[in-house]
Amino acid sequence: MTAVAAGSRAMTTAPWLASVVVNAYEVSNGKPATTPPATNASRNHWLWYGRRCRVSARAAPARAAAMTARPAPMNSGESPSTATRVNGTVKEKAVTPSSPHHSPAPARGDITECAKTVALLLLVMDNDNSSRIVEGLRKWIGAAAPGARLPSTRALVAQYQASPVTVQKALRTLATQGLVETRPGVGTFVRAVRTGRPADYGWQTAALRAPHAPARSVATALRSVPHDVIGFHSGYPDRELLPERLVRTALSRAARSEAAIARPPVAGVPELQSWFAHELRAATPVGVTASTPSDVIVLPGTQSGLSSVFRALAGAGQPVIMESPTYWGAILAASQAGVHVVPVPTGVEGPDPVELDRAFHESGARLFYAQPNYANPTGAQWPAERAQQVLEVVRAHGAFLVEDDWAHDFGITTTPVPLAAGDDSGHVIYLRSLTKSVSPALRVGAIIARGPARERILTDRAAEAMYVSGALQTAALDVVTHPGWQTHLRGLRHHLRTRRDQLLANLAEHAPQAHVEHVPPGGLNLWARLPDDTDLAQLAHDCEHAGVIIAGGTEWFPAEPTGPYLRLNYSGPHPASFPDGARILGATLGRHHG
Numbered sequence: 146m147t148a149v150a151a152g153s154r155a156m157t158t159a160p161w162l163a164s165v166v167v168n169a170y171e172v173s174n175g176k177p178a179t180t181p182p183a184t185n186a187s188r189n190h191w192l193w194y195g196r197r198c199r200v201s202a203r204a205a206p207a208r209a210a211a212m213t214a215r216p217a218p219m220n221s222g223e224s225p226s227t228a229t230r231v232n233g234t235v236k237e238k239a240v241t242p243s244s245p246h247h248s249p250a251p252a253r254g255d256i257t258e259c260a261k262t263v264a265l266l267l268l269v270m271d272n273d274n275s276s277r278i279v280e281g282l283r284k285w286i287g288a289a290a291p292g293a294r295l296p297s298t299r300a301l302v303a304q305y306q307a308s309p310v311t312v313q314k315a316l317r318t319l320a321t322q323g324l325v326e327t328r329p330g331v332g333t334f335v336r337a338v339r340t341g342r343p344a345d346y347g348w349q350t351a352a353l354r355a356p357h358a359p360a361r362s363v364a365t366a367l368r369s370v371p372h373d374v375i376g377f378h379s380g381y382p383d384r385e386l387l388p389e390r391l392v393r394t395a396l397s398r399a400a401r402s403e404a405a406i407a408r409p410p411v412a413g414v415p416e417l418q419s420w421f422a423h424e425l426r427a428a429t430p431v432g433v434t435a436s437t438p439s440d441v442i443v444l445p446g447t448q449s450g451l452s453s454v455f456r457a458l459a460g461a462g463q464p465v466i467m468e469s470p471t472y473w474g475a476i477l478a479a480s481q482a483g484v485h486v487v488p489v490p491t492g493v494e495g496p497d498p499v500e501l502d503r504a505f506h507e508s509g510a511r512l513f514y515a516q517p518n519y520a521n522p523t524g525a526q527w528p529a530e531r532a533q534q535v536l537e538v539v540r541a542h543g544a545f546l547v548e549d550d551w552a553h554d555f556g557i558t559t560t561p562v563p564l565a566a567g568d569d570s571g572h573v574i575y576l577r578s579l580t581k582s583v584s585p586a587l588r589v590g591a592i593i594a595r596g597p598a599r600e601r602i603l604t605d606r607a608a609e610a611m612y613v614s615g616a617l618q619t620a621a622l623d624v625v626t627h628p629g630w631q632t633h634l635r636g637l638r639h640h641l642r643t644r645r646d647q648l649l650a651n652l653a654e655h656a657p658q659a660h661v662e663h664v665p666p667g668g669l670n671l672w673a674r675l676p677d678d679t680d681l682a683q684l685a686h687d688c689e690h691a692g693v694i695i696a697g698g699t700e701w702f703p704a705e706p707t708g709p710y711l712r713l714n715y716s717g718p719h720p721a722s723f724p725d726g727a728r729i730l731g732a733t734l735g736r737h738h739g
């Protein structure tokens with residue numbers, strides 16, 4: 146950039162900027178070292194720009210004028226030293242220099258821009274200076290003994306050729322970094338403890354004693370992975386399977402409603418309680434007393450409901466029967482609640498009622514956790530007759546069946562009928578989740594229970610979380626009562642079927658060693674049996690190395706796994722990559738067993 150003064154040669158703006166910066170720096174300290182040219186600085190004439198910079202309002206036009214060779218007067222008089230009209234409209238004073246200054250200044254209209262530039266430059270210079278001092282002092286501190294006194298501000302000003310303000314700023318930075326401490330009126334000192342050292346938490350080993358449950362790492366199903374890998378591990382449907390538009394609209398409506406502010410009742414927003422009760426009532430056969438809204442407790446996801454049930458209806462040290470394999474989160478919740486898990490084998494038709502009866506007898510358990518519809522991980526759905534037999538065993542033992550209906554919205558070739566719909570004697574505790582079908586971000590579910598059991602669960606809920614966000618409850622209700630919800634569910638059924646069948650076909654073609662014994666009529670997963678001597682951990686490691694994330698089946702067994710299995714989720718992102726994923730899995734298995 147060049148500035149051309151009339152009658153003068155072109156010159157760069159750099160020298161001007163430097164000189165203005167110096168002047169402005171001085172005035173920012175309130176001590177202009179030189180009188181600005183052709184102006185009388187007075188309080189009213191300083192303009193403030195930002196926090197640090199003020200410039201003279203009069204100086205700018207005067208400088209502008211000074212940049213121009215003095216024009217010839219238009220009138221000649223006897224007193225040429227008085228104000229004189231000159232060429233153009235500029236009225237000049239006699240003191241205006243007649244030859245251009247070397248420092249161009251902005252025209253009157255440019256003063257704001259000029260001041261901004263000055264302020265910016267000051268800031269940059271100030272920061273540069275201060276970091277230079279910080280760097281220098283860090284080195285000094287590194288070689289100094291703890292408690293050593295830093296040179297005085299005056300000495301640092303001289304050493305670094307910087308202003309006291311800049312030196313103070315550098316010292317503040319070092320203090321924030323924990324390297325020095327300032328004792329007012331005494332000086333600044335190197336801090337005794339300068340570097341963070343690893344803390345010793347050994348005392349906690351003694352305080353916590355042995356864990357009451359074996360430590361488990363976060364489940365593979367909860368792992369977040371980069372977009373460019375193929376994920377068969379996740380427990381959550383891809384966003385293309387969610388009613389995204391309905392959810393977004395519902396959330397903005399909820400934000401504008403009373404629910405965004407009000408505190409809802411502990412058991413839930415009454416309208417949502419009614420919706421859950423109504424859904425179960427719709428499946429209730431004639432002759433059975435249907436559930437009512439007052440049986441419903443709304444949950445922030447059914448996972449916490451499982452914990453409540455294990456705590457409130459069994460308690461630490463008490464036995465709880467579970468299918469094996471079963472949902473890893475139920476195993477985790479049980480172990481955190483300190484209950485003693487009693488596994489019963491289960492298959493595509495559910496648990497054998499005789500085995501279940503024996504487990505009740507032997508353990509004395511009063512709680513059986515199960516997934517009659519689209520079990521996670523196997524996808525099994527109990528036939529109606531088996532469901533009745535199981536219910537009879539439970540009743541005969543005066544026990545509860547905790548029915549986890551997590552995949553109610555994920556029927557593919559069948560429609561799920563909850564066992565709870567056929568029970569009006571309070572033996573079935575029903576858990577219904579909306580997390581995976583509405584949105585993992587809304588995370589709303591419910592427990593439907595009757596009698597004292599419901600009261601105990603409600604008390605546990607109040608102790609655990611008090612109540613569920615009314616805004617989330619209202620949004621969830623908005624989604625499931627919208628006419629678009631049923632349309633969405635019909636589309637979802639179709640998508641899940643396509644994805645399930647595609648993955649089945651891809652496995653059959655590229656990874657026949659992963660044998661899927663049962664085509665699930667619903668849910669989100671395939672449960673594949675691998676050759677007996679498969680090292681699951683090594684397989685998962687090698688697949689991940691090749692860009693495919695899989696979940697070994699071990700996490701779904703409450704006791705020792707009965708063989709090497711994989712749970713393969715077909716609802717994840719990029720279904721078009723299923724063939725590649727199957728190819729990589731097949732090739733890796735081939736290498737393991739080759």
Ligand SMILES: Cc1ncc(COP(=O)(O)O)c(C=O)c1O
Nearest residue numbers: 446447448472521551578580590
């Ligand atoms: C079988 C089963 N039950 C319960 C849950 C927990 O669901 P929510 O999101 O409602 O807590 C899950 C989640 O993966 C599940 O797979």
